[in-house]
Amino acid sequence: MLIVACIKQVPDTTQVQIDPVTNTLVREGIPFIVNPYDTHALEEALRLKDRFGCGVVAISMGPPNAEATLKKALALGVDKAILLSDRVFGGADTLATSNVLAAAIGKLNAEMDEVGLVLCGKQTIDGDTAQVGPGIASRLNYQQLTLVDRIEMLDPVNKKIRVSRKLEGRHEIVEAPLPAMLTVVRELNRPRYPKVPMRLMAAEAQVEVWNNQVLKLDEQKIGLKGSPTWVSKIFSPERVQGEILGDGYADPQGTARLLIEKLLAKDMLPL
Amino acid sequence: MTDLKTKPKKPRGVAQLIAGACIACGARCQSVCPVNCVEMNDAGEPIIDASKCIGCQKCVKICPATALEMYFTPEEQKILAELSASAAPVEEEPDPEAVALAAKLALYRGVWVFIEQTEGEPAKVSWELLGVGRELADKLGVELSAMVIGENVEHLCRESFCHGATKAYLLDAPVYRHYRTDAYLEACCHLIEKHKPEVILMGATGMGRDLAGAVATKVATGLTADCTGLSIDTKRNLMQTRPAFGGNIMATIMCDKFRPQMATVRPNVMPMPERKEGAEGTIVRESFTVPEESVLAKVIDIIRDSHGKSQVDITGAEFIVSGGRGMMSPENFSILQELADELGGVVGASRSAVDAGWMPTDRQVGQTGKTVRPKIYIACGISGAIQHLVGMQDSDMVIAINRDRQAPIFEVATYGIVGDLFQVVPAITAHIRALKQQQKTP
Numbered sequence: 001m002l003i004v005a006c007i008k009q010v011p012d013t014t015q016v017q018i019d020p021v022t023n024t025l026v027r028e029g030i031p032f033i034v035n036p037y038d039t040h041a042l043e044e045a046l047r048l049k050d051r052f053g054c055g056v057v058a059i060s061m062g063p064p065n066a067e068a069t070l071k072k073a074l075a076l077g078v079d080k081a082i083l084l085s086d087r088v089f090g091g092a093d094t095l096a097t098s099n100v101l102a103a104a105i106g107k108l109n110a111e112m113d114e115v116g117l118v119l120c121g122k123q124t125i126d127g128d129t130a131q132v133g134p135g136i137a138s139r140l141n142y143q144q145l146t147l148v149d150r151i152e153m154l155d156p157v158n159k160k161i162r163v164s165r166k167l168e169g170r171h172e173i174v175e176a177p178l179p180a181m182l183t184v185v186r187e188l189n190r191p192r193y194p195k196v197p198m199r200l201m202a203a204e205a206q207v208e209v210w211n212n213q214v215l216k217l218d219e220q221k222i223g224l225k226g227s228p229t230w231v232s233k234i235f236s237p238e239r240v241q242g243e244i245l246g247d248g249y250a251d252p253q254g255t256a257r258l259l260i261e262k263l264l265a266k267d268m269l270p271l
Numbered sequence: 272m273t274d275l276k277t278k279p280k281k282p283r284g285v286a287q288l289i290a291g292a293c294i295a296c297g298a299r300c301q302s303v304c305p306v307n308c309v310e311m312n313d314a315g316e317p318i319i320d321a322s323k324c325i326g327c328q329k330c331v332k333i334c335p336a337t338a339l340e341m342y343f344t345p346e347e348q349k350i351l352a353e354l355s356a357s358a359a360p361v362e363e364e365p366d367p368e369a370v371a372l373a374a375k376l377a378l379y380r381g382v383w384v385f386i387e388q389t390e391g392e393p394a395k396v397s398w399e400l401l402g403v404g405r406e407l408a409d410k411l412g413v414e415l416s417a418m419v420i421g422e423n424v425e426h427l428c429r430e431s432f433c434h435g436a437t438k439a440y441l442l443d444a445p446v447y448r449h450y451r452t453d454a455y456l457e458a459c460c461h462l463i464e465k466h467k468p469e470v471i472l473m474g475a476t477g478m479g480r481d482l483a484g485a486v487a488t489k490v491a492t493g494l495t496a497d498c499t500g501l502s503i504d505t506k507r508n509l510m511q512t513r514p515a516f517g518g519n520i521m522a523t524i525m526c527d528k529f530r531p532q533m534a535t536v537r538p539n540v541m542p543m544p545e546r547k548e549g550a551e552g553t554i555v556r557e558s559f560t561v562p563e564e565s566v567l568a569k570v571i572d573i574i575r576d577s578h579g580k581s582q583v584d585i586t587g588a589e590f591i592v593s594g595g596r597g598m599m600s601p602e603n604f605s606i607l608q609e610l611a612d613e614l615g616g617v618v619g620a621s622r623s624a625v626d627a628g629w630m631p632t633d634r635q636v637g638q639t640g641k642t643v644r645p646k647i648y649i650a651c652g653i654s655g656a657i658q659h660l661v662g663m664q665d666s667d668m669v670i671a672i673n674r675d676r677q678a679p680i681f682e683v684a685t686y687g688i689v690g691d692l693f694q695v696v697p698a699i700t701a702h703i704r705a706l707k708q709q710q711k712t713p
Contacts, residue, residue, distance in 0.1 A: 013517025014658065029675055061274045061508075063298075065310075091302030098488060125517060128638070129496035134484025137452075144452040146481045162571065167477035168538075169584070170389065170575050176568040201613055224302035224333075228493030228529040231335035234515065234522050237664075248672070248690020253686050256698035259670065260706070262686060268647055268668060270590070270615050271706055 001054045001116035001156045005045040010126040011070040031037040034069050040184050043191040045119050052156050053078045067207045075194035075202035086211035091224030098135025103215045105186025123236040137181035149187040274612025283346035286319050292338035300330035329663050379469040381674045382408040386419045386427050387474050393612035398434040400506035402544030404437040410503045420458050422448040429445045432552035435544050444560045449570035453562045461559045468531050475535035493526030494533040518638050518661035539644040561672025583617050597652020601629040610700045623652045637662035651692045655680025
């Protein structure tokens with residue numbers, strides 16, 4: 001059985017800043033990282049490999065420099081790393097992205113080994129959509145189990161899985177047959193660090209690059225052309241500056257009273 | 272006789288980048304260029320090979336930041352000026368593609384809201400969505416319908432009417448008792464295929480996102496996640512506004528060539544519509560069911576998170592007193608708890624306070640935490656990273672208490688206090704206590 005971990009290289013959005021003068025993103029020096037949720041997907045794939053001896057393939061779609069992300073996966077111990085990269089894949093929204101990823105997984109299933117599990121992070125930190133995982137599952141007709149925080153049981157022989165899903169105010173225990181696509185949350189596990197010999201080995205290892213000559217997808221259904229959604233406008237969020245009250249350092253008591261008076265005048269206090 | 276006098280050819284110009292305007296949106300200009308004359312540099316900005324550009328303007332039109340323009344040489348500008356002075360206005364030919372598209376889109380009418388429920392209990396976000404759905408439906412001049420799927424859930428149709436729907440499509444069968452992607456996916460696709468709505472809204476909850484992503488893929492349409500604003504443009508298209516780049520900027524997303532247009536919205540982002548008791552509407556009962564044996568996933572158990580009193584739902588609170596890195600230690604949160612108790616509210620936290628282990632994850636407000644919309648949000652020792660602002664800026668009133676006057680939290684605060692929170696917060700608590708005491712003694 002093969003396990004596929006989908007990982008994405010993302011800008012560290014906690015480091016993104018807006019230039020107050022031009023209102024544009026300041027991108028210089030922003031590091032690229034592996035999408036944090038995907039590191040948990042990768043970790044779980046490796047744990048299942050340790051336990052059941054399944055093969056693990058990491059795949060990523062992105063520009064050529066996303067190879068760095070897959071090298072990290074190789075250093076952690078995946079058997080194969082594939083970068084889906086082609087300019088015709090560019091400008092893709094979630095619908096077009098899931099098409100390419102699903103095609104690659106289908107190819108692995110046909111040529112390498114039967115895919116039992118596809119693991120994805122619950123969402124990326126740059127797009128935040130949580131749509132690509134479900135997109136992959138729908139296209140491949142795999143069982144879709146999102147927001148998994150525990151794999152309770154995996155039976156590769158009888159092709160069954162039971163997971164716990166973390167939802168609002170509740171957990172659901174769901175059992176499903178394989179193949180299944182799981183999106184995972186942080187609580188699932190604690191990702192490992194690469195060991196030095198593995199890192200050295202990974203530096204030598206090759207990331208396979210698949211372009212659309214390999215996948216042979218209809219160009220109308222990938223990249224920008226295959227994306228129903230598009231960005232028509234980008235703008236800075238509006239902020240209305242309020243009022244600074246008193247001097248909180250010199251006179252905390254008086255400032256607190258001033259605030260209470262304001263709240264009372266607006267009838268905002270539950271009194 | 273043909274006119275032998277050759278008119279000067281209208282110059283097409285070449286595309287060029289306006290310095291500093293590119294936001295590195297993801298190489299859309301490169302993707303759209305039919306002659307491959309756009310390369311991207313390491314910063315994600317386009318480099319346009321002017322010698323190859325054919326002036327088709329595709330990249331200029333697609334740029335969301337209007338960072339590209341057409342460049343004309345002075346000679347070309349002269350010709351353009353002459354042409355515009357002499358030539359008769361060019362009549363736009365109706366584009367057959369556009370006509371066909373308009374006909375296709377016209378088949379889809381109506382705004383739908385998916386009513387999320389677990390064991391018959393509705394998710395509040397569904398009613399919030401009916402509120403914004405009402406506005407969209409009025410603007411479009413169409414019906415607002417609820418999509419109700421479950422077992423023994425007819426009461427949710429009537430509840431939908433109280434929140435603004437005038438029609439409810441009801442799929443009520445044992446197979447829909449628990450949410451399972453397969454079953455709900457087929458049910459939704461059946462309803463969409465049969466009734467063709469132009470807009471579908473779902474909550475950006477665990478269930479809503481699970482379903483929306485699957486449905487949009489199956490019906491091959493666009494889906495926009497976590498919208499904070501929804502409106503209609505002049506061409507009946509849904510304008511979907513959402514935070515991008517971790518909330519640093521807002522983006523308006525369109526899906527103008529596909530139907531239905533699908534969006535998810537997080538709980539507490541849209542205001543709750545006023546409940547109209549006894550409002551009526553039409554229930555459309557649909558008999559479509561999925562055979563149980565074809566639904567392969569089984570829900571074994573649903574475990575409600577109830578840890579007694581320790582379980583606090585910050586999303587429903589009217590008053591939230593939140594602490595961040597400035598709280599220094601977990602023990603210090605007790606002064607926030609005291610203020611929250613006086614207000615009848617709850618204590619929330621920023622991501623840094625949660626990451627430090629001072630507060631549990633379910634108290635986290637922000638992009639990766641929860642969106643809240645209380646009457647008053649008091650941010651104590653929170654600098655206001657954009658990810659945090661995204662989660663609380665729709666509060667009716669924001670009060671910020673922070674040492675640093677330059678902290679971004681003051682940019683969203685209705686009232687700001689620059690000072691030491693360890694002095695200011697207890698002072699506020701004491702004043703409220705005193706007020707309450709006064710009220711008790713006649």
